[in-house]
Amino acid sequence: MFKKKDNRLPVYFINGFLESGKTEFIKFTLAQPYFQSKGKTLLILCEEGEEEYERDLLKGTKTFLEIIEEEEDFTVENLLALEEKYRPARVIIEYNGMWNMKDLSIPASWSLDQQITMIDASTFPMYYTNMRSMVAEMVRNSEMIIFNRCDQIKELSNFKRNVKAVNPKAEIIFEDSKGEINEMMEEELPYDINLPVISLDDTGFGIWYLDAMDHLERYENKTIEFVGQVLKPSSFPEDFFVPGRLAMTCCADDMAFLGYACNYAGCRSLKEKDWVKVRAVVKIGYWPDYGGEGPILEAVSVESTKKPKMEIINFA
Secondary structure (H helix, E strand, O other), X not given: OOOOOOOOEEEEEEEOOOOOOHHHHHHHHHHOOOOOOOOOEEEEEOOOOOOOOOHHXXXXXXXXEEEOOOHHHOOHHHHHHHHHHHOOOEEEEEOOOOOOOOOOOOOOOEEEEEEXXXXXXXXXXXXXXXXXXXXXXXXXXXXXXXXXXXXXXXOHHHHHHHHHHHOOOOEEEEEEOOEEEOOOOHHHOOOOOOOOOEEOOHHHHHHHHHHHXXXXXXXXXXXXXXXXXXXXXXXXXXXXXXXXXXXXXXXXXXXXXXXXXXXXXOHHHOOOOOEEEEEEEEEEEEEHHHOEEEEEEEEEEEEEOOOOXXXXXXXX
8 A cells, every 4th residue: 555656755545535445454554464664654534433543553653643633734835844843754635524525635846645444334325315516526536445344235336437437447345244256256247248239228238338347357258238428538549439328426416438449340430429239349448548357348239229318327
């Protein structure tokens, strides 16, 4: 977890609502044998829950705890003052989940090396229903999202879709009292992946798009069929386009276009925003926009079609 990327001071940002498991996660990490980093750790605590940091743990890991109680005190000037006071080798911030994330600033000499969001699965539906925009800002830039306390929770697949729609690249982990658990089995998908052609309706397309990120092996060499809109990025080769759907990831002002690169010989005849019915074979290949390997669709057929009644997929 704690690896310095450049000469700037590395910062590890742990956020989540009160009692979501942030302190427990940080304490567990500090106590691990692999955490034998040189130098001091500055731990900035922005809210105090039921869990506390024991003095022996802090002393044994050369960790110095500072509390910032008010949001208006979380400033670049105050952070630099704490750096000057302790001269740490790294900073861990346990952020207050009720504070604004959009305007969060850290010193230019600090490097935000990792952001992790902790979520209590038992209270997630309440927060997602009543504070959806705040949840979206919390998870939007997190590299890892950990749902804990998942015992007897049956809606984990829905939870994953909720946060993946906002942050498709995040690694999502579900944990119960026994440890990490698998959140979606093949038999829970709303379509049969063993059919000769997997036909995706509006809901199925969104689920397939998200599931393919984490379980691409399920779809390799499978044939899928769906209705989508044409997107032709200027940077794409002339025989490639993106057939996909607009999705509401949080609210009406928070939209994203979901789709994967598709190779189609007749691509030049397609017009931006046209509605098409696509049948394609899913392959695995490198694509620059993916930052590595991902789904590459090899079109079998692309036919003009009318737009669906529900143009926008609703993940909200």
